[in-house]
Amino acid sequence: MCLEVGESGDTLSARWGGPTTESTGLRSHGAEVGVFVGVHERQLDPKGRVALPAPFRPRLEPRCYLSVGRDKCVDILTADSFEEVARDAVEKVRRGEMDRNQQRALASNTFEVVVDAQGRILIDEVLRAYAGLSLNTKVVVTGSFDRVEIWEPGRHGSISAQALREIAGEGVARPDATA
Numbered sequence: 001m002c003l004e005v006g007e008s009g010d011t012l013s014a015r016w017g018g019p020t021t022e023s024t025g026l027r028s029h030g031a032e033v034g035v036f037v038g039v040h041e042r043q044l045d046p047k048g049r050v051a052l053p054a055p056f057r058p059r060l061e062p063r064c065y066l067s068v069g070r071d072k073c074v075d076i077l078t079a080d081s082f083e084e085v086a087r088d089a090v091e092k093v094r095r096g097e098m099d100r101n102q103q104r105a106l107a108s109n110t111f112e113v114v115v116d117a118q119g120r121i122l123i124d125e126v127l128r129a130y131a132g133l134s135l136n137t138k139v140v141v142t143g144s145f146d147r148v149e150i151w152e153p154g155r156h157g158s159i160s161a162q163a164l165r166e167i168a169g170e171g172v173a174r175p176d177a178t179a
Contacts, residue, residue, distance in 0.1 A: 035146070036143030041138055041153075042139050046136055049116075049122050052119050052121060060121075063114050064112075064115065065077045065111065065112055066127055067109060067111070071155070072155060073131055073155070074130070074149065089103050089106060140152075140156040
């Protein structure tokens, strides 16, 4: 996924496997799809389950995929999105753009889950360890346009704060800045 924000912040473009759509969402093979946005605090229960935010549930039910995400979060993808990711990974390996071991790691650390009647999903122990999530603690569930992410709160806070500083232009050398 590539996210481009115009210099004035007025243009938002998102690309991931299909044509680019500006400001209105993501486009996948010509069909408009909804996006996941927002931040929700949740509790990881003693069995490793977390309740999905109500706005996210319709797109993730009845089943979705949990996988290792960038920056040590857990990615949640719709079934259709994950199938696209899998096809893309296979093609990248064929073209030599991705190592076969990365493909194996992605496949072996992805879990198909069913959303239960209470809107909960079970996060496998492997993914909890990867993301630093502990049972009976708070987690942060965020929308990330084409996917949902589950974070350890401290890590999410640090990464989010840094990204907001970068968006604001703090600590980034700007070509038009004068000394």
